[in-house]
Each structure stands twice: as structure tokens, then as C-alpha cells.
Amino acid sequence: MDKKSNVLLVDDDELYLYLMEKTIKEMTQDIEVNSFTDGEQAVEFVSKCTKEKKTLPKVIFLDINMPFLDGWGFLAEFKKLKSKIEQQINIYIVSSSVRESDIKKAAEYEELTDYMIKPIDRKKLAGIFTKAYNVT
Amino acid sequence: MRKRVFKIFAYLYIPVLILSLYLFLSQKKEKIELLSDYQRKDTSIKKKYLEDQFYSFVNNTQYWSTLKYPINFDPLKEHVSFMSPYLEIIRGITDYDQFRFLDLEGNEFFRAERTKVNSVKLRPLQNKIEREYVKNGLALEHGQTYLSQISLNRENGEIEKPHKPVIRAVSPIYDKTGKKMGIVVINFKMKRILDYLKLRASDNNIFLLDNNKRIITSSKYQEDLPYEFLERNTSLEDLYTSVPDAIKHDTTYFKNNHIWTIQQVNLHKIDSGYNTLSGAPLKVVSPTNWKLAQEASPSMIKASLLPIYEGLGLFNFFAIILLASLSYMLQKNRVQKELFYKELEEKNELLTKNRDKLLKNNQFITDMNHRLEIRNEQLSEFNYLVSHNLRAPVTSMATVMDMINNEKEPQNVTMLLPKLGQVTKSIINLTEDISDYVTILDNREIKIDDVNIIDLIEEVKKDFTETLLDNDSFEVIIKSDAWQQVDFSKFYLRSVIHNLMSNAIKYRRENIYSYILFETRYENKNKVLSVSDNGIGIDLEKHGDNLFKLYKRFHRNISGKGMGLFLVKSQLEALDAKITIKSKENVGTTFEITF
Known part of the structure; x- marks a missing residue:
């Protein structure tokens, strides 16, 4: 791996963010984690990276229910920015919602890589990172 | 029923009645015309007969005038032989009642009287100069004949009995030299002629009248010339209240149910119409002016009209029976029809009622459905609340527990433990929120008030007094012209208004005059409360879907739990009210609550 890889965590559950960051750090030191508690902040971050030509996170873990701008709102904004983004970005919905309507709605977004239900254990995370960064 | 039957009957019968009456009247008229015609003809025949008889009398008398009598004619002594063949003639003509010769002084010098049917006797002579017929007879010129009135024969001033109606014909007589020597007077018996006149085929009354309408002979009287021997006057006026006036022309007419025929007996016509024995035309001098009258009495006319009356009666009788039964049947039919229609109408009404009931039920079911849908949504929301929002902290807790179990360094464990407290707190908050929501959902306990x-x-x-105190540029405006009272839970409505007012204050724009306006109005008969402010507004395109959802917040830097509008919507929907929003950023927001 040439550079330090980026992961973006978007969730209003701060405890979840803490636990995820902790877990990822324990797995590898090569991944830098950026986390935000709502979609609005995440959109600002992505558009800032695009403007400043910084490397975008290859993996985004996105919650649905968040204040100010929810997961769907983020996806809508992300679509607008997509034309300016060259690299492949894997967006995973990570929600505790097992609601059928949410899962169906998620399937309609081609930007999404997968829909995952909390909790995400190390094994799953490892699989995602292996796929995204071709590392173990 | 009876009244309507009668009405139909009247409609049918009246034209029939009018028609039958018309036919009856024309038949009656025809019949009367026929009767009149018969009467006229009969009168004509009788008149002709009478005229013929008079012609015969005049002609007969004229004969004696044409004879050439001896000079100083004395039939009783000197010229008995001359007279004797003539006496045979006198005896043979049975109509002769008396045959007399009178001299120029009115003295009879020959007088023969019929004593039996075929026996004539000479009688003592009388002077008759005072008699009217003698005076008139002496005044006659050559060729003239005088015809007297018909009267009862009198002898020596007394009416001869039995009554003998006679007419006297008088002609002048001349001797061989042509010298006028007196007159011949013949009394003709009228009884036969008058009896003939009285003969009648029907019950008509026949009258021979003189100039004063006195009755000479009539089918009404057995005796002729009643005025001569009865004390009372016997003219036509005495028999009828309404009689024809003096009529100059022959006539037949119908009046007051009598048919009258009046014809003049025209003796003067004899002048021209008849041939005489002598060949010379007859010249009649007469004071008479007879009229032959016939009358058909009301009872007789009635009798002739009886078949027509019977026909009318019979026809109408059958028409009434036929039309009455027809009307009855028609009405019965109509009543049955009406009954049928009524039944149909009742059935229709029943159907309409049933349909209305069904529609009501449908409406009820639709309402119910709608409420169930809302309920369903609420339950789904509740389900989500529990499954999602509770799941998140529980998952986190499981993760923390997992980490603690795997952690070998106690230092790290003490770092993880406070996280558990954090989870517990969030679970407690959540259960409180859920409890609030469940209270709303379980709306059986809600008390409905008449809220002002x-x-x-x-x-x-x-x-918000405190908030308002340090900011006097916020105003609450109420426009409640449309309505002031509404049936709702006072507790819920208070919560709703509190939340909306709280939002309006929280999200007001800085440094401008801010207000919240409550306005009441009606829409489709529903009470509507509009709540608008001139705050910072919200981008509905971005947040519209999430606006009334739990734990959604849209403005950073402003404190909020993300529960306000969620509760507002839940509380309103729990009591079937609706809320909608219109908003524009930096202009304001308007909520509309429809009760």
C-alpha cells in the first residue's frame, strides 16, 4: 500500500463512532478514519476534498437516520458531486434499521456497494477492506 | 273511488247524452213536420170537399134561376102542372130541406119542406122580408147567387128541434119575358157535410170557424153551431188560451205544443174554377168568411212522439249502464295501477334507503380505513422507534461488552466502562420518549373538550414570558373571525401550540420584527387553524420527507431534541386532525391544521 488509506464514518451515534474507530485502529494502522455525526458535515468534507484535489476516502460507512442531513440526503448530494470524482468509492449503508422499505430504497442507489445491518464485526470489516484495498 | 268513477262516467256520458239529445230533437222536429204535413193535407182535402159542396149548392140554385117561368107564376093554383115535375126534382135532391119562391115583396108564394127522407110537403106561406138572406137575395143581379151563413133552422123565431144546421142559397128568378119576378131560396141541409168534416183519421181537433172565430162545427162538439143555443160564447178563444190571430193566409205551425193549421174556405174561387150548368160563370155573393182549422193537441203530439221518447230513454238507459260499468272498470284498473306504482315507489324508497345506508356504511368503512391507515403508520413508526432506535444502543452495548471481555489490560477496561453509562442514559431517554409516544397512540383516555x-x-x-421579556420584537397575533371554539383535546392542542410557538421563537430571524400569526378559517366546512411565522424557514425539498419524523433536526447550533414536530403530528393524528407545512427559507413557515 503506497499511501495511508482513508475511511469515512458518518453516524450520529457517537458511541458507535468511537467503537468503530477503535476496532479499525486495532486492525490496522494503515487506515485513517474520518468521522462525522451527520450527513451535512460529511458532504462538506467530501466536497472540500474534491475542491482541494485531496484523496477521497475509498470506503464510506453511512448511517441512514441522522439529524440535519440523513443518509439519503447525503447520497443525493453525493450524486451531484459524482461527476467531479474520478476514483472508485465504496459506500456502505450501515444501519440498525431492518425495515424492508429502507433496504429496498437502498437497492435503488447504484452508488451503494452494500447494505449492512449493525453490528459490524471485525470479520466483515476485514472483508470490506480486502475488497477495497486489496490487502489483508 | 265513487267520485272518480262518476267523473270518468260524466266525461264519457255527457257527449253521448248531447248527441242523443241532438238526434232526439231532430227526430222530434221531423215528426212534428210530418204531423203538420198530414194535418195540412187533411185540411186541404176537407176544404176542397167543402168548396165542392158549396159549388154544388150554388150550381144547383143557379139552375132554378135559369128556368123560364110563366108570367104571373102561381105554382100553387094556376101553374100546378108546370110545377109538378119540378116538385119531383125537389123531392129527389135529398140535400134540399126547404124550397121556396118569394116575390119581390118578400112574400113566399111557394114553400116545400122535406118531412121525411123522400117526402116533400107544401107548407103555409110566410113573409120573410125582414130576413137578411131575403134582403140580400132581392138585391142580386142576374147570374148572381147568394150564399148565407150556416145557421140552425128556425121556425117562427124558434130553433127547430132536432137541430138542423142549414145554409141558404138564393138566386133571382125571371118570367118568360125576362122580367125579374122574385127569388128562389133553397135551404140545404148541412148536417151531412158538417159530419163529414168532423170525420178524422187521427185525434186532431177540427173546427169550422166563422169570421169571429165562432165555432160552426167542431169535432169537440156533438151539436153544430153551439153558440146559437148555448148561453156561453163558444168561440175558439173559449177553448184555448192561445189561439191563432186573424190569419189571412193559409198556415200550419207548431206553437206551445200545439200544431195549428188554418185555411180559408174560399167561396169566391168558385167564380173562376167551376163549370156551371148554364155555361155562364158562377157569381157568388156571400157574407161568409169561413176558416177551416185543425189542431193537434199536446197529448196527441206526445203520443206520436212517444216512440222517440222511448228510444231516447232506452238508448240513454243502456248508455248509462254500459258507460257506468266501463267507468267502474277503468277506475278499478287505474286504482290497481296506482297501487302497483305505489308499491313500486315504496320498494324504490326502500332501495334508496338501503343504498343510503350502504353509502353510510361505506363512508364509515372508508373513515375507519383511513384511521386504520394512520394507526398503522403510527404503529409502524412505533415499531421503527423500538426496533431501530433501541437496537442501536443495545448493539453498541453488546459491542462494548464484547470489547471488555476481550480486553486484557484493565486500563482499557476502565476507559470502556463510562461508555456503558452513556448507552444506559440514551436507552433511558429513548424509553421516556417511547412512553410519551405510546401515551399518544393509546388515545382511548383522551378527553375531548370544547376549547377556546x-x-x-x-x-x-x-x-414563553421569559423569552419574550428579553426580546420585545416577537409578537403573537390572533385572527379568529371564522371560529373560536373547537372540539379537541385541550392537553394535546396546548402541546401542539406550545411546540409551534417554541419553534417560531427558536427559529426567528435575528434583527427583524418577528411574529407568529394564528388565523382561523373554514375550508370545505372544516375548521382550519393556520399558524405562520416570518422565521428562517426550511428547505422543504431537502427535508420535506423527514420534517415530522422523530429525532430529525434541521438547524445546527440551535438546541433541540428532534421530537417537537413528531409529537405535534402524532397528537393531531391521534384525534383525526391533519397538519401540512409550507415554507420558504428566509421568508417564513406556515403550518395548517385541519380539524
Whole structure:
């Protein structure tokens, strides 16, 4: 791996963010984690990276229910920015919602890589990172 | 029923009645005309007969005038032989009642009287100069014949009995030299002729009248010339209240149910119409002016009209029976029809009622459905609340527990433990929120009040007194012209107004005059409360879907739990009210609550 890889965590559950960051750090030191508690902040971050030509996170873990701008709102904004983004970005919905309507709605977004239900254990995370960064 | 039958009957029968009456009247007229015609003809025949008889009398008398008598004619002594063949003639003509010769002084010098049918006797002579017929007879010129009135024969001033109606014909007589020597007077018996006149084929009354309408002979009287021997006057006026006036022309007419025929007996016609024995035309001198009258009495006319009356009666009798039964049947039919229609109408009404009931039921079911849908949504929301929002902290807790179990360094464990407290707190908060929501969902306990909206707003306003005190540029405006009272839970409505007012204050724009306006109005008969402010507004395109959802917040830097509008919507929907929003950023927001 040439550079330090980026992961973006978007969730209003701060405890979840803490636990995820902790877990990822324990797995590898090569991944830098950026986390935000709502979609609005995440959109600002992505558009800032695009403007400043910084490397975008290859993996985004996105919650649905968040204040100010929810997961769907983020996806809508992300679509607008997509034309300016060259690299492949894997967006995973990570929600505790097992609601059928949410899962169906998620399937309609081609930007999404997968829909995952909390909790995400190390094994799953490892699989995602292996796929995204071709590392173990 | 009876009245309507009679009405139909009247409609049918009246034209029939009119037609039958018309036919009856024309038949009656025809019949009367026929009767009149018969009567006229009969009168004509009788008149002709009478005229013929008079012609015969005049002609007969004229004969004696044409004889050439001896000079100083004395039939009783000197010229008995001359007279004797003539006496045979006199005896043979049975109509002769008396045969006399009178001299120029009115003295009879020959007088023969019929004593039996075929026996004539000479009688003592009398002077008759005072008699009218003698005076008139002596005044006659050559060729003239005088015809007297018909009268009862009198002898020596007394009416001869039995009554003998006679007419006297007088002609002048001349001797061989042509010297006028006197007159011949013949009394003709009228009984046969008058009896003939009285003969009648029907019950008509026949009258021979003189100039004063006195009755000479009539089918009404057995005796002729009643006025001569009866004390009372016997003219036509005495028999009838309404009689024909003096009529100059022959006539037949119908009046007061009598048919009258009057014809003049025209003796003067004899002048021209008849041939005489002598060949010379007859010249009649007469004071007479007879009229032959016939009358068909009302009873007789009635009798002739009886078949027509019977026909009318019979026809109408059958028409009444036929039309009455027809009307009855028609009415019965109509009543049955009406009954049928009525039944149909009742059935229709029943159907309509059933349909209305069905529609009501349908409406009820639709309403119910709608409520169930809302309920369903609420339950789904509740389900989500529990499954998602509770799941998140529980998952986190499981993760923390997992980490603690795997952690070998106690230092790290003490770092993880406070996280558990954090999870617990969030679970407690969540259960509280869920409890609030469940209370709303379980709306059986909600008390409905008659809420005065002005009072309620004023009450809620006090909740924010502190906020309003340090900012006097916020105003609460109420426009409640349309309505002031509404049936709703006062507790819920207070909560709703509190939340909306709280939002309006929280999200007001800085440094401008801010207000919240409550306005009541009606829409489709529903009460509507519009709540608008001139705050910072919200981008509905971005947040519209999430606006009334739990734990959604849209403005950073402003404190909020993300529960306010969620509760507002839940509380309103729990009591079947609706809320909608219109908003524009930096202009303001308007909520509309439809009760």
C-alpha cells in the first residue's frame, strides 16, 4: 500500500463512532478514519476534498437516520458531486434499521456497494477492506 | 273511488247524452213536420170537399134561376102542372130541406119542406122580408147567387128541434119575358157535410170557424153551431188560451205544443174554377168568411212522439249502464295501477334507503380505513422507534461488552466502562420518549373538550414570558373571525401550540420584527387553524420527507431534541386532525391544521 488509506464514518451515534474507530485502529494502522455525526458535515468534507484535489476516502460507512442531513440526503448530494470524482468509492449503508422499505430504497442507489445491518464485526470489516484495498 | 268513477262516467256520458239529445230533437222536429204535413193535407182535402159542396149548392140554385117561368107564376093554383115535375126534382135532391119562391115583396108564394127522407110537403106561406138572406137575395143581379151563413133552422123565431144546421142559397128568378119576378131560396141541409168534416183519421181537433172565430162545427162538439143555443160564447178563444190571430193566409205551425193549421174556405174561387150548368160563370155573393182549422193537441203530439221518447230513454238507459260499468272498470284498473306504482315507489324508497345506508356504511368503512391507515403508520413508526432506535444502543452495548471481555489490560477496561453509562442514559431517554409516544397512540383516555382557541394561545404565550421579556420584537397575533371554539383535546392542542410557538421563537430571524400569526378559517366546512411565522424557514425539498419524523433536526447550533414536530403530528393524528407545512427559507413557515 503506497499511501495511508482513508475511511469515512458518518453516524450520529457517537458511541458507535468511537467503537468503530477503535476496532479499525486495532486492525490496522494503515487506515485513517474520518468521522462525522451527520450527513451535512460529511458532504462538506467530501466536497472540500474534491475542491482541494485531496484523496477521497475509498470506503464510506453511512448511517441512514441522522439529524440535519440523513443518509439519503447525503447520497443525493453525493450524486451531484459524482461527476467531479474520478476514483472508485465504496459506500456502505450501515444501519440498525431492518425495515424492508429502507433496504429496498437502498437497492435503488447504484452508488451503494452494500447494505449492512449493525453490528459490524471485525470479520466483515476485514472483508470490506480486502475488497477495497486489496490487502489483508 | 265513487267520485272518480262518476267523473270518468260524466266525461264519457255527457257527449253521448248531447248527441242523443241532438238526434232526439231532430227526430222530434221531423215528426212534428210530418204531423203538420198530414194535418195540412187533411185540411186541404176537407176544404176542397167543402168548396165542392158549396159549388154544388150554388150550381144547383143557379139552375132554378135559369128556368123560364110563366108570367104571373102561381105554382100553387094556376101553374100546378108546370110545377109538378119540378116538385119531383125537389123531392129527389135529398140535400134540399126547404124550397121556396118569394116575390119581390118578400112574400113566399111557394114553400116545400122535406118531412121525411123522400117526402116533400107544401107548407103555409110566410113573409120573410125582414130576413137578411131575403134582403140580400132581392138585391142580386142576374147570374148572381147568394150564399148565407150556416145557421140552425128556425121556425117562427124558434130553433127547430132536432137541430138542423142549414145554409141558404138564393138566386133571382125571371118570367118568360125576362122580367125579374122574385127569388128562389133553397135551404140545404148541412148536417151531412158538417159530419163529414168532423170525420178524422187521427185525434186532431177540427173546427169550422166563422169570421169571429165562432165555432160552426167542431169535432169537440156533438151539436153544430153551439153558440146559437148555448148561453156561453163558444168561440175558439173559449177553448184555448192561445189561439191563432186573424190569419189571412193559409198556415200550419207548431206553437206551445200545439200544431195549428188554418185555411180559408174560399167561396169566391168558385167564380173562376167551376163549370156551371148554364155555361155562364158562377157569381157568388156571400157574407161568409169561413176558416177551416185543425189542431193537434199536446197529448196527441206526445203520443206520436212517444216512440222517440222511448228510444231516447232506452238508448240513454243502456248508455248509462254500459258507460257506468266501463267507468267502474277503468277506475278499478287505474286504482290497481296506482297501487302497483305505489308499491313500486315504496320498494324504490326502500332501495334508496338501503343504498343510503350502504353509502353510510361505506363512508364509515372508508373513515375507519383511513384511521386504520394512520394507526398503522403510527404503529409502524412505533415499531421503527423500538426496533431501530433501541437496537442501536443495545448493539453498541453488546459491542462494548464484547470489547471488555476481550480486553486484557484493565486500563482499557476502565476507559470502556463510562461508555456503558452513556448507552444506559440514551436507552433511558429513548424509553421516556417511547412512553410519551405510546401515551399518544393509546388515545382511548383522551378527553375531548370544547376549547377556546384564543384563551389557549394566550395561556401558552405565558410559557414563553421569559423569552419574550428579553426580546420585545416577537409578537403573537390572533385572527379568529371564522371560529373560536373547537372540539379537541385541550392537553394535546396546548402541546401542539406550545411546540409551534417554541419553534417560531427558536427559529426567528435575528434583527427583524418577528411574529407568529394564528388565523382561523373554514375550508370545505372544516375548521382550519393556520399558524405562520416570518422565521428562517426550511428547505422543504431537502427535508420535506423527514420534517415530522422523530429525532430529525434541521438547524445546527440551535438546541433541540428532534421530537417537537413528531409529537405535534402524532397528537393531531391521534384525534383525526391533519397538519401540512409550507415554507420558504428566509421568508417564513406556515403550518395548517385541519380539524
